[in-house]
Amino acid sequence: MEKRTVNPWSWQNERSYSQAVEVKNVESTLYCSGQAAIDPDGTSSDKDMKSQLQQAIANLEEVISKAGYECANIVRLNIYTTSTKELWPHFPILQEWIAKYNIEQAVTMLEVNGLFETLMVELEATAVK
Structure with missing residues (x-):
């Protein structure tokens, strides 16, 4: 697989994404359903935004690895939130995961x-290999 990012500007770099990939x-493409803070028994979290973001990331990571893909090969990530204002202070958690x-x-x-x-x-991703 060959991957090329397209960034006509540099401002998106501090926000941890590319304008186009x-x-x-x-070889194959994995389309992941939105992953949220849902426990293995199907119980939805009633915790705060930070906890829910951490669990959504962990759930997305698990789906991708169980499918035989790698998080490094995520090419598309959609983020759905009920409050960007509440999510924004915790955005570094997502950025650290992206950098990892x-x-x-x-x-x-x-x-x-x-939601x-x-x-x-909720995090929805597309990964390739």
Whole structure:
């Protein structure tokens, strides 16, 4: 697989994403459903935004690894949150995770009216190999 990022500007670098990601010679693609702070027994978290973000990241990581992919090969990440204002102070947690795996991905963040039950943040990813 070949991966190329396209960044006409530099300001996105401090926000840990790329404007576009091109992939060629892909063996396979994994489209992950939105991962949120849901326990293995299916219970939705009622904890704070920071805890939910950490659990959503862990759940996304588990899905990707169980499928035989690597987080480093995430090329698209969509972030859904019920409050960008509440999520923003915890954004460094996501940035540290992105740096840990050297992920270079295109990103969209959307504030939504609601997520399932008590959930406040959901991460949807596409990974390639």
